[in-house]
Amino acid sequence: MSEMIVIARKEIKDSLNNKFFLSILILLLILTIVSIVLGTLQVHSQIAQYNRSIEFLKSMGKTNLPPMPSLNPLSVSKSFVNYVAMIGALLAIVLGNYAVSKERKNGTFKLILSRSIYRDQLINGKLGGNLLLLALINFAIAAVTIIFLTALGGVSLSQADLIRLIFFFAASFLYMALFFIISLFVTLLLPYKNYALLTVIIIWLVFAFIFPQIGDTMDMDNQLPGGFFASMGLNRAQEKQIVNKFKFYETLRNGIEELSPTKHFERISFALLGVKPGFKNNTAWEIANLKWLNLAGLLVPNIILSMLSYLVFLRRENL
Amino acid sequence: MLVINSLTKNYDGFTAVDNLSFKVGEGEIFGFLGHNGAGKTTTISMLVSLIRPSSGSAEIAGYDVVKDNLKVRSMLGYLPENVNLYSNLTAFENLYFFGSLSGVENVEKRINEVLKDLEMHSWKDTKVREFSKGMRQRIGIAQALLHKPRILFLDEPTSGLDPQGTKSIRDLLLYINNKWNTTIFLNTHLLSEVKKICSSIGIISHGQLLMTDSLINIKKKFGSEKSLEDIYFRIEGDQNNGENTVYSI
Numbered sequence: 234m235s236e237m238i239v240i241a242r243k244e245i246k247d248s249l250n251n252k253f254f255l256s257i258l259i260l261l262l263i264l265t266i267v268s269i270v271l272g273t274l275q276v277h278s279q280i281a282q283y284n285r286s287i288e289f290l291k292s293m294g295k296t297n298l299p300p301m302p303s304l305n306p307l308s309v310s311k312s313f314v315n316y317v318a319m320i321g322a323l324l325a326i327v328l329g330n331y332a333v334s335k336e337r338k339n340g341t342f343k344l345i346l347s348r349s350i351y352r353d354q355l356i357n358g359k360l361g362g363n364l365l366l367l368a369l370i371n372f373a374i375a376a377v378t379i380i381f382l383t384a385l386g387g388v389s390l391s392q393a394d395l396i397r398l399i400f401f402f403a404a405s406f407l408y409m410a411l412f413f414i415i416s417l418f419v420t421l422l423l424p425y426k427n428y429a430l431l432t433v434i435i436i437w438l439v440f441a442f443i444f445p446q447i448g449d450t451m452d453m454d455n456q457l458p459g460g461f462f463a464s465m466g467l468n469r470a471q472e473k474q475i476v477n478k479f480k481f482y483e484t485l486r487n488g489i490e491e492l493s494p495t496k497h498f499e500r501i502s503f504a505l506l507g508v509k510p511g512f513k514n515n516t517a518w519e520i521a522n523l524k525w526l527n528l529a530g531l532l533v534p535n536i537i538l539s540m541l542s543y544l545v546f547l548r549r550e551n552l
Numbered sequence: 553m554l555v556i557n558s559l560t561k562n563y564d565g566f567t568a569v570d571n572l573s574f575k576v577g578e579g580e581i582f583g584f585l586g587h588n589g590a591g592k593t594t595t596i597s598m599l600v601s602l603i604r605p606s607s608g609s610a611e612i613a614g615y616d617v618v619k620d621n622l623k624v625r626s627m628l629g630y631l632p633e634n635v636n637l638y639s640n641l642t643a644f645e646n647l648y649f650f651g652s653l654s655g656v657e658n659v660e661k662r663i664n665e666v667l668k669d670l671e672m673h674s675w676k677d678t679k680v681r682e683f684s685k686g687m688r689q690r691i692g693i694a695q696a697l698l699h700k701p702r703i704l705f706l707d708e709p710t711s712g713l714d715p716q717g718t719k720s721i722r723d724l725l726l727y728i729n730n731k732w733n734t735t736i737f738l739n740t741h742l743l744s745e746v747k748k749i750c751s752s753i754g755i756i757s758h759g760q761l762l763m764t765d766s767l768i769n770i771k772k773k774f775g776s777e778k779s780l781e782d783i784y785f786r787i788e789g790d791q792n793n794g795e796n797t798v799y800s801i
Contacts, residue, residue: 239653243649344695
């Protein structure tokens with residue numbers, strides 16, 4: 234156990250001294266702040282627009298004034314979902330690649346394994362240290378989000394909002410952890426660092442961009458701006474009726490989307506942040522229950538790939 | 553200290569190390585000589601229990617390198633070829649990591665002792681990436697010494713060093729051997745290095761041991777006027793001519 238902690242501590246220290254890793258981390262933090270600032274400006278402009286309309290209506294002598302539109306304070310950080318999908322995944326890929334390739338290149342795997350420790354202590358330490366680092370990164374970003382939301386946006390977050398944010402960052406951690414594990418696994422399998430990195434980047438592009446893109450392009454509702462069904466004046470029930478007539482097509486489209494961890498992360502996040510309508514009155518737990526399939530879509534590959542990495546690490550003689 | 557019996561390593565039909573048998577006594581500096589690809593690194597990797605032998609056995613201080621691998625590893629220090637350590641960490645941080653992994657008690661005190669012995673103490677807070685190759689090798693040797701090993705395995709420790717750096721590592725190995733009576737197993741292809749510091753040698757070629765003996769006996773056998781280089785090439789030449797003679801074990 235103590236050896237595992239020593240290794241985990243070294244992993245964190247080494248990464249925090251790595252300039253490339255730090256640059257990506259700083260970029261992610263800056264983008265978080267930018268997304269909050271932009272989101273806040275948008276909300277402020279909506280409020281100003283509402284106030285102007287009210288003034289105008291009052292000046293016309295109207296007394297039946299429209300209510301203030303409900304503005305979800307969490308939705309201001311919605312662009313952050315896209316940043317995590319891109320930069321967060323990249324950060325995790327770099328961590329996973331470095332966790333193996335640097336030790337290989339520097340000959341330090343041999344130094345560690347020539348000591349009285351077991352291989353599983355080494356892989357556990359590596360997994361533990363890097364996952365803890367990803368958790369700390371998400372915690373730091375959550376703190377920055379809350380501070381900037383309240384300080385810049387003048388938004389007061391309710392307890393329910395805070396719980397939703399915590400759930401969102403937990404999902405963000407799972408998403409980043411998945412790309413870390415993919416990168417670690419591929420780098421363990423392939424002998425050359427650059428091949429491994431290139432392979433993971435291709436996996437990332439396919440699963441994070443191409444599959445969701447195919448799904449979006451195939452989505453009937455996306456064929457017209459503003460939504461195909463809405464522009465045809467069809468309600469939800471009618472939409473469902475039509476979609477049911479294209480069952481195979483819809484299953485195929487949905488299947489392609491389900492293959493993408495980014496889509497799972499996006500679906501959970503948009504529900505938790507209130508970007509997607511229909512979840513406004515649900516608690517974070519209820520959303521987690523409703524979106525269990527998407528949660529499983531992030532959690533199950535994490536577990537499977539961790540076990541595979543473990544097996545490769547224990548069985549491979551020449552690391 | 554080290555007893556090797558019919559040690560063999562096969563990789564997919566290729567025999568990297570073939571039936572090695574020899575002994576290294578306590579306090580000796582043993583030079584394991586051979587050209588690149590002769591099987592030196594594979595041998596050392598089996599001895600430090602990084603890889604498993606396909607057959608045969610090896611014992612360090614009476615402990616089997618496979619069955620008692622944890623005990624064996626606690627008694628040895630190892631420096632692989634071209635080790636760079638963690639370049640983003642300081643010398644102290646690197647040593648603290650390896651010392652803690654080896655379970656060294658009072659690790660900070662021990663690091664200071666070793667760094668002073670190796671004349672690297674003033675560099676302890678410098679990041680390893682700022683070190684010259686020679687300095688990195690010194691820190692590499694320091695990490696191998698932290699837990700006071702009884703035997704040191706060094707794989708081409710002077711590879712890529714300038715003459716000054718080579719001499720300094722050589723002097724350091726003699727110092728370690730004299731001060732703590734540490735047995736040193738030195739993988740090298742440099743005859744000059746062997747001549748200057750080793751008390752006994754083994755010559756390996758194409759995975760097979762061609763000869764092992766003390767330097768004094770070798771000189772006696774081949775004639776004292778012959779240089780080690782002449783002897784080495786004669787033995788290697790005999791093998792290439794198909795005469796698989798093991799000169800002395």
